[in-house]
Amino acid sequence: MSTIKDVAALAGVSFTTVSHVLNNTRPVSAEARARVLAAVDEIGYLPSAVARSLRRSETKIVGVLVPNVRNPFFAELVVGVEEWCRQAGFSVFLCNSDNDPKHQQSYLRTLLEKRIDGLLLSSAGDTEALATTFRHASVPVVTVDRLVPGARADRVSVNNQLGAFEVVRHLLELGHRRIGCVSGPAEFEVTTERVTGWRNALQQRGIAPRPEWLAESDFSTAGGYEAVKALLRRQPELTAVFTCNDLMGMGALRAAAELGLTVPRQLSVVGFDAIELGSYVYPALTSVGCSIRELGREAGRALIERIENPQAPFKDLQLVPHVVLRESTAAPLSPEQ
Incomplete structure (x- = not known):
């Protein structure tokens, strides 16, 4: 592997001159x-991003x-x-x-050990451990859709309670009165908000x-399938089901078909x-939400702004969802139901 000294020898200059050219110092x-x-082009020299980050105290990398x-x-x-961060000159390091x-x-x-410039997190739970980690983190943090109590972080989210309320209200306006709900894990804030929206719509x-x-599941297609199948067997009087995410809704379509x-x-x-996938199942799944890609862009923008202005007041940006009407909803067979 070529080094900066190899570039200097080929160009006939000192290696400090090479460094000044590459780093504009x-x-x-x-x-x-x-x-x-x-000379750089001829020998294919690649500057060390690690060394450069140590000198500049930045890596131009954000963790997601x-x-x-x-x-x-x-x-999505x-x-x-990634779209927003790339435009701002940052690379994205993705972890699942x-x-x-x-x-x-x-x-x-x-x-955090890799010296990232910022972190964008959508939490998998264990908020107590997260809060402890965030107290010791020295990089800017943005959370997506899930609150980490005590975290000094910006948050970008969807108004989950409003979205659930609106999509259940759509069912009520069609004439449904017995509407089941399949939630995600109870420990997630997003679950609480969406179930609250379901309750509020009915109570209104x-x-x-x-x-x-109400049945609890895990936000997966398989979990939604199992939960809806069990729910409809226990409560055959239900004429509609609200699932707290689209993957469980797709599982619900399969469960309904198997139950005839x-x-x-x-x-x-x-x-x-x-x-987007909800448009291509059959029947296409009626849902509620905002552009997920736009949610990601807003989260990326919030993170870059936090990196560039770490002393700014923390923000809690909430996007307004809207109902997306597709093929999976209709009036019940009888207004009495």
């Missing part, structure tokens, strides 16, 4: 600069830690983050905790949300997040 004559750049890259929501989110808090903590330590119409209409229920004629199904 001191004026160098046009003729010497041209010789240095030609998500709980599940198999979930299309996070894939990361695309938006696979919904395991221990993996999450391990990756957090690794990212004078309907008491029964405990037996036609969607939406016999059962309406709605999700949350409005992921």
Whole structure:
């Protein structure tokens, strides 16, 4: 592997001159600069990013830690983050905790040891351990959709309670009165917010949300399938189901088919997040959300702004979701239901 001394020898200059050319730290004559750049091209020299970061106390790298890259929501989110960061001259180092808090903590330590300039986190839980880590972190942090109590960090999120309220209200306006809910893990703030939105929508119409209409799952397609299948077997009177993310909604479509229920004629199904994939299942899944890519861009922008202005007041940016009407909802067979 070539070194800066090899470049200097080929260009006929000192290695400090090569360093000044590559790092723009001191004026160098046009003729010497041209010789240095030609030598760099000829031998394929690559400056050490690690050494440069030590000199400048920056790496131009941000860490992004998500709980599940198999979930299309996070894939779309990361695309938006990367778009904004690339425009700002930053590279993205992506880590997947696979919904395991221990993996999450391990990756957090690794990212912070790599001298990243900032961290964007969508938490996989274990908020107490996260809060402890954040208290010792010296880099700017932005969290996405999930609050870390006590963290000195900006947050970018979707108004989960409003979104759930609006999509359940859509079902109510169609004439549904017995609407089940499949939540994510109870320890997640996003779960609490979305379940609250479901409850509030029913209560506003004078309907008491029964405990037996609520089932907990894990935000996965398989989890949604199992939860909805069990829920409909226990509560066959339900005419609609709100799942707290689109992956569980897709699992609900499969569960309904296996139970012999036609969607939406016999059962309406709605999700949350409005992921692109929801348009291509059959029937296409009615959902609620905002542009996930835009959410990622906003998160990336918040992180770069925090890196560039670390003393600015912390922000809590909340995007407003809207209902995306597709094919999985219709009026119940009988207004009496």
